[in-house]
Structures are given as C-alpha cells and as structure tokens.
Amino acid sequence: MQKRKESQTSQSLTSTEKTRSHLAWNDFEVILAIATAGSLSGAARALSVSHATVFRRLGDIERRLGVTLFERSRAGYRPTLAGEELADTARIMDEAALAAERKVAGRDLEPSGEIWVTTTDSLLMGLLAPMFTQFRQRYSGIVLDVAVANQMLNLTRREADVAIRPSNRPPENLIGRQLATIGQAVYGHRSLGLTPGASIETLASQPWIGAGPRLQDSVLDQWMGHNELKATSVYRVDTLVSILSAIRSCMGLAALPCYLADEDPDIIQLTDPIPELCYDLWLLVHPDLRGVVRIHALMDFLTEAIRGQRQRLAGRLLGQPHE
Structure with missing residues (x-):
C-alpha cells in the first residue's frame, strides 16, 4: 500500500514538473525582449517592468527548462543556441498575434474611444488643428484629448498615447x-522696413527675440550664440507662439518655423531656411499601442495629411513665390 502511494506521488510530481516546464506567452515575451535588447535593462524598458523583474523571470524560465538561454558578459546578454531558437519562436508568435489582431481589428467599422495626443503649441496652431477637425469628421467615435507641452510627455507611463514632435533624436523606446x-528662417515685422536676403551679420544690429530656457531648444540657443545674437536679445520667451506674438508687436527679429510665420501677412521672411535649425517632424507611439485600431487610424490619417504639406513645412527659398 505504501509503495503504491509512493508510486502515485512520484507520478504526480513528474506530471507537475512537466506542467511547470511549459512556457507561457509572457515567458516567450521576456526571452524575445532580452534577445532583441541584448541586456536586461533594455528588455525591462521594452516590457515596462523593472530590471529586477526581468532578472527574476529569466532565472525562473531557465530553472524550469533546465537550460541556459543567455551567455552573460560585460558586453551584455547573448542568446545560446537554445535561447536563439526560443527567440525565433517568439518572433513568429508575435507576428502571428499581430496579424490576428489586425484581422480582427479590421472588422471594426467605426473605431472608437479616446486618444491622448501630445504636441507643441506651434504645431497645434500652425498645422494640426484643422487636421484634427478633419479626423473627427471622419471618425466621429474617437475623442481626441490633446496635451500642449514643450516637454516630451512620458508615453511609457501613458501620459500620452501619441506624440507629434519636432526632434532630430526621438526616444529609442518608441516607434514612429x-x-x-x-525649416526655420529669420522673420521680422514688415514695418521695420528690412530687406529680405540680408546676411545674419547685417541683421545682428537689430533687436532680437530669444528662446527662454523652458523652451528647451538647445540648437536655437547654440545658433544664436554662434552668431553673437544673444547680446542683442531684448526679450526671451518660452513658446514659439509667444515669439510669434512678440514679432507681431515689433519687439524684434527671431527665428521661427516657416509654417508658423508664413501665415501672417504682416511678418516677412528675411532669410532662407537655415540648415542648422532644421528639425525632423515625428509621429511617435509606444510599441504596446501599435495594434490599437484607433491609434492606427490617427497615425495613418496624420501621416497622409502631414506628408501632403512637406514643401510648406520645409519652407521656401527667398525669391520663390508663395504657393
């Protein structure tokens, strides 16, 4: 009787061990994240968990499988043969899940819900406001909640779903x-009587409007310093819309995005777009939201609408007619 119980217990343990060795999807997710990032910290950022959590979950997976999945070194985490096989399987599973999600999402006739969008005041006023109106006309079930800020809100912490930002170095943890x-050029009020095409050296004798530190535009700050324009700055302010307002008030000259300043008939473009001040315009989203139907709807809509205005955004050379 005792032997039979021991045999049954042994069989039960064997069955339990086999069950425990099975990998769940979140196990594959951890393996893929480490293999892709090459480090626990990179995987932690991609998964939005702590470094310790990834370390603990990897250790648990390797104990259950009884195999080492990554070689540890100062250079990072490199998959073993077993680790690479599981990472490849995870990639296939991820692609299949996304394909299924897209297929199911495509059945939604009317995407709905809220989208938190963050952008700058200048982009909202000079470019995006009419596009958002057109988007709402097409997708009446989607509510746009727009946060206007100079600083990049944290998409990982869901402070926003989508960011529309000028940047030459967008965050690496986002997709976009x-x-x-x-393009940006120097502008001044028409009443100043300045001639378009004058050199920066000539324009330096005029009063200038600078960017306040909260605008966080180090490129513009460096450019003004290099051209010795800081000493002639009579006014500093921390938003581009406020700089535009100061130009309208004849406060002085300033560099502004062409799309923002060209709309005002009382303000004239004094230089060609300045290469050092050019920015790329990015549409950014957290990777976890890439399969959300309403997010895709907004991204596709804005991509087409904004790219249709690329020439206007780049600015015109002096002598070229306005469109």
Whole structure:
C-alpha cells in the first residue's frame, strides 16, 4: 500500500514538473525582449517592468527548462543556441498575434474611444488643428484629448498615447514615423522696413527675440550664440507662439518655423531656411499601442495629411513665390 502511494506521488510530481516546464506567452515575451535588447535593462524598458523583474523571470524560465538561454558578459546578454531558437519562436508568435489582431481589428467599422495626443503649441496652431477637425469628421467615435507641452510627455507611463514632435533624436523606446522636415528662417515685422536676403551679420544690429530656457531648444540657443545674437536679445520667451506674438508687436527679429510665420501677412521672411535649425517632424507611439485600431487610424490619417504639406513645412527659398 505504501509503495503504491509512493508510486502515485512520484507520478504526480513528474506530471507537475512537466506542467511547470511549459512556457507561457509572457515567458516567450521576456526571452524575445532580452534577445532583441541584448541586456536586461533594455528588455525591462521594452516590457515596462523593472530590471529586477526581468532578472527574476529569466532565472525562473531557465530553472524550469533546465537550460541556459543567455551567455552573460560585460558586453551584455547573448542568446545560446537554445535561447536563439526560443527567440525565433517568439518572433513568429508575435507576428502571428499581430496579424490576428489586425484581422480582427479590421472588422471594426467605426473605431472608437479616446486618444491622448501630445504636441507643441506651434504645431497645434500652425498645422494640426484643422487636421484634427478633419479626423473627427471622419471618425466621429474617437475623442481626441490633446496635451500642449514643450516637454516630451512620458508615453511609457501613458501620459500620452501619441506624440507629434519636432526632434532630430526621438526616444529609442518608441516607434514612429518621420513625416517631414521643418525649416526655420529669420522673420521680422514688415514695418521695420528690412530687406529680405540680408546676411545674419547685417541683421545682428537689430533687436532680437530669444528662446527662454523652458523652451528647451538647445540648437536655437547654440545658433544664436554662434552668431553673437544673444547680446542683442531684448526679450526671451518660452513658446514659439509667444515669439510669434512678440514679432507681431515689433519687439524684434527671431527665428521661427516657416509654417508658423508664413501665415501672417504682416511678418516677412528675411532669410532662407537655415540648415542648422532644421528639425525632423515625428509621429511617435509606444510599441504596446501599435495594434490599437484607433491609434492606427490617427497615425495613418496624420501621416497622409502631414506628408501632403512637406514643401510648406520645409519652407521656401527667398525669391520663390508663395504657393
């Protein structure tokens, strides 16, 4: 009787061990994240968990499987043969899941819900406001909640779902689309009587409007410093819309995005777009949201609408007619 119980217990343990050795999808997710990032910290960022959590989950997976999945070194984590096989399987599973999600999502006739969007005041006023109106006309079930900020909100912490930002170095943990290049030129009020095409050296004798530190535009700050324009700055402010307002008030000259300043008939473009001040315009989203139907709807809509205005965003050379 005792032997039979021991045999049954042994069989039960064997069955339990086999069950425990099975990998769940989140196990494959951890393996793929480490293989892709090459480090636990990179995998932690991709998974939005702590470094310790990834370390603990990898250790648990390797104990259950009884095999080492990654070689540890100062250079990072390199998959073993077993680790690479599981990572390849995870990639296939991920692609299949996304394909199924897209297929199911495609059945939604009317995407709905809220989208949190973050952008700058200048982009909202000079470019995006009419596009958002057109988007709402097409997708009446989607509510746009727009946060206007100079600083990049944290998409990982869901402070926003989508960011529309000028940047030459977008965050690496986000996925996105480069939509256009934003050109910037020097502008002044028409009443100043300045001649378009004058050199920066000549214009330096005029009062200038600078960017306040909260605007966080180090490129513009460096350019003004290099051209010795800081000493002639009589006014600093921390938003581009406020700089535009100052130009309208004849406060002085300033560099502004062409798409923003060209719309005002009382403000004239004094230089060609300045190469050092050009920015790429990005549409950014957290990887976890790439399969959400309403997010895709907004991204596709804005991609087409903004790329249709690439020439306007880049700015015109002096002597070229306005469109």
